[in-house]
Amino acid sequence: MALTHLKCVLLCVAALSACGVFGNSESSEVHRWTRQSLPELLATRTALLSTPLFTGQEEEKEELERGGAKMLCGIECQSTLPPVDRTEQERNLGYETLYENGTRTHTDMSLQGINNMSTRPPAHSTGLPRRKRQVYGADGRFVISDSHFITNYPFSAAVRISTGCSGVLISSKHVLTAAHCIHDGRDYLEGARKVRVGLLQLKTQRRRGARKRGGRRRQGRKGGAEKGEKEGEEQLMDGGGEMNSLVGERGRKEVEGRRRRGRKRSEEETADGGNKKSERRGRRKGLNRVRRSTGATQEPVFRWTRVKQTKIPQGWIHTLNSTNSLSPDYDYALLELKRPVKQKHMELGVAPSTAPLTRIHFSGYDADKNLPDGIGDERVVYRFCSVAKESDDLMYQHCDAQAGATGAGVYIRLRQEAGHTGSKGKWKRRVIGVFSGHHWVKVEGGEQRDFNVAVRITPPKYAQICYWIHGDPSLCKEV
Helix, strand or coil, X not given: CHHHHHHHHHHHHHHHHHHHCCCCCCCCHHHEXXXXXXXXXXXXEEEEECCCCCCECCHHHHHHHHCCEEEEECHHHHCCCCCECHHHHHHHHCEEEEECCCCXXXXXXXXXXXXXXXXXXXXCEXXXXXXXXXXXXXXXXXXXXXXXXXXXXXXXXXXEECCCEEEEECCCCEEEECHHHCECCCCEEHHHCCCEEEEEEXXXXXXXXXXCCCHHHHHCCCCHHHHHHHHHHHHHHCCCCCHHHHCCHHHHHHHHHHHHHHHHHHHHHHHCCCCHHHHHHHHHHHHHHHHHCCCCEEEEEEEEEEEEEEEEECCCCCCCCCCCCCCHHHCCEEEEECCCCCCCCCCECCCCCCCXXXXXXXXXXXXXXXXXXXXXXXXXXXXXXXXXEECCXXXXXXXXXXXXXXXXXXXXXXXXXXXXXXXXXXXXXXXXXXXXXXEEEECHHHCEEEEEEEEECCHHHHHHHHHHHHCCHHHCCEC
16 A cells, blocks of 8 residues: 555656646747757866865764854845856866875866856855754655665665765766765865765565575585575575475475375374364464475665765865855765666756756655664655755755755756657656755845755766766767
């Protein structure tokens, strides 16, 4: 019943996604992913930096020590600030790379193929005391605990970061997350020394009471135990037979003999009016035999993978030479895994600029719904909500979320470009942002309002992340 209800909810969400991502009719072009040209980013210089001290603080601890939370300069506030010139843009798109051995480098980037017009300044952050709140009114989150759903796309693309955040798999070896999950703007967090990524996968587990395959016969033969166990697992995964089917020819004959003798005794006892106690004992033995022969179950568990290197945009890192303070516009980071994974990833995208967004989706591992360190029953928490305000770089919304969800990939679902055959095009999900967390925002008239904020992937940011993944700017000319 619960599974049926969950399927109905997901179908309703899909229907809402189809009609509610943008505010126009389905036939409009704003309901499609459109091709967009990207600016070209070229690496001009890479320099070795000193080893980090790993003294960065997690966001909540930093807020407690500072006595206040971050407040963003909102859309109206930004309009009163001087624009960002091209030199500052290039500085923000430079990046740091942290390697698994603790060394780090800085790379300068040159921005090509973009007009010389200045862009809006990044959102500054200041302090403001407040009570932490990330759930607005009734909790609208969906807790996905069914092993089939959480280990299949799109929920399987949501990953867990060992520093206590979420992330999203955007290639077989790359995870996108929030920069503050790795770096506090001044230094790397202690947990960034050996950061790991957890992916939910099904693991076959033997049920309690199940006997090892093969009995005693295998143990007397060299290599027989390992071979028999492997054959047993293969048969089990293929639909499996009874445990005793792996004993061997002699063992099978002995088992069949015992069964025939047991049936004969049972028939004799029944014919003679045997007592009920012996019947109950026979049934109990039969039940025990069935219980022992029950196959293994598959449970979702985290498979943790080490990170080879981490890349963070310079726009997030505060330096003495920078003219802007720590900027939430660049609160994103890319983690490269040591080895590729087989799970399906969610592609990166840039939301069409032809119309404002109205609905977004993201899944993560909210701390109030999961146990720490990936232990226990794991639940992916999914939500969708409307976008209240948006700037060039940020999306302000009231999606319910708690600590642990930050870093999750924000995505929308649109149709691909229609083909020449007249088809409408397939629906496709793409990550268009990263959930950054809760912020106070200064809006029109100096009023302060609280939002859950997501960083928007813009064409320059897409080009930067694409370059991080491929290392070749020629592969990042359009999206």
